[in-house]
Amino acid sequence: MPRHVLTLVIVLFTFLSLALSSTSKTFSPVLRDHQGHWAEFNLLMVHEPIRADLARLEKAIKPEFFDGKDEWKVEALFEWFKQFSHGIHVHHQSEDEFLFPALEQRHPLSSTLKADHRELVLLLKEIEALEVPMKEGSGNGKFEDGLKTIDYLRTKVHELQEHLNKHLNDEEKEVLGYLKSSWTEKEWDEVIERLQSHSSIFDAAHLVGGFLSQMKVWGDEKDLNKFFSKLPSPFVVLVQFVWEPLYTRDYVGLIESIPANKPHRSLPSFFHVLGAVAISIVLLIRRRFGRLALAWAVFLGLYFTDNL
Ligand SMILES: [Fe+2]
Numbered sequence: 001m002p003r004h005v006l007t008l009v010i011v012l013f014t015f016l017s018l019a020l021s022s023t024s025k026t027f028s029p030v031l032r033d034h035q036g037h038w039a040e041f042n043l044l045m046v047h048e049p050i051r052a053d054l055a056r057l058e059k060a061i062k063p064e065f066f067d068g069k070d071e072w073k074v075e076a077l078f079e080w081f082k083q084f085s086h087g088i089h090v091h092h093q094s095e096d097e098f099l100f101p102a103l104e105q106r107h108p109l110s111s112t113l114k115a116d117h118r119e120l121v122l123l124l125k126e127i128e129a130l131e132v133p134m135k136e137g138s139g140n141g142k143f144e145d146g147l148k149t150i151d152y153l154r155t156k157v158h159e160l161q162e163h164l165n166k167h168l169n170d171e172e173k174e175v176l177g178y179l180k181s182s183w184t185e186k187e188w189d190e191v192i193e194r195l196q197s198h199s200s201i202f203d204a205a206h207l208v209g210g211f212l213s214q215m216k217v218w219g220d221e222k223d224l225n226k227f228f229s230k231l232p233s234p235f236v237v238l239v240q241f242v243w244e245p246l247y248t249r250d251y252v253g254l255i256e257s258i259p260a261n262k263p264h265r266s267l268p269s270f271f272h273v274l275g276a277v278a279i280s281i282v283l284l285i286r287r288r289f290g291r292l293a294l295a296w297a298v299f300l301g302l303y304f305t306d307n308l
Pocket residue numbers: 092095113117167171
């Protein structure tokens with residue numbers, strides 16, 4: 001091969017590999033090139049799990065995976081959607097009550113950001129309300145109605161995806177500039193601490209589990225270290241070994257069970273296991289309940305085997 005052709009091939013190959021390696025791991029069109037600024041980290045941490053959820057939802061209701069005939073799929077979809085919708089409410093509430101008022105002390109915020117929150121609530125409710133007609137349409141002879149409902153469901157989910165993604169992008173475009181230009185990380189962390197003190201432990205478990213789960217996709221080692229450094233020490237273990245695994249297994253696993261075509265069976269929660277272990281210990285200590293303890297151990301064994 002002539003030398004100049006070889007050089008051209010090498011240059012093209014290098015260019016192609018560089019182009020492929022710079023492919024972003026984020027869903028965000030605003031923060032494709034994450035430069036490691038604390039404000040970018042904060043926005044990606046909370047928004048990327050939502051974008052990932054929207055992508056999973058869109059996939060789950062594709063005609064090849066979801067036709068409304070399988071009752072377990074309809075059940076799984078709406079069970080998951082209720083949790084997703086609650087997570088969005090919590091996110092919007094945090095912004096309306098803490099983050100936006102804090103930002104507005106220094107910058108006027110565009111009214112569309114708050115209007116979006118109100119419009120998105122209505123859209124989420126409209127989709128949630130489709131659970132009853134969808135269930136009536138699946139498997140009881142009224143499938144014609146069910147088909148119309150599926151079309152409507154797909155239209156509404158598409159609308160939600162467009163609107164929510166646009167809102168997240170607009171928010172990032174507007175808020176990022178303000179945070180970078182006139183906030184310090186310490187000041188912003190104080191706002192977040194006020195917000196956290198008003199959150200329930202169950203909402204925190206779901207949200208923080210999602211932050212870590214998706215950060216493993218978009219973030220690098222530095223992001224993960226930063227995430228753990230901001231958590232109080234007992235929470236580092238809790239988030240890593242309980243909240244994030246539960247989020248990935250039970251929440252992400254539930255919506256992904258639809259395209260995987262395999263019903264999701266959730267394992268007992270950490271507290272159920274803890275309770276079961278405590279009861280077993282008590283039963284084992286009290287010898288006269290020996291047979292009962294054995295039956296209990298067999299039951300637990302079967303339960304876990306069945307669910308794995
Ligand atoms: Fe928002």
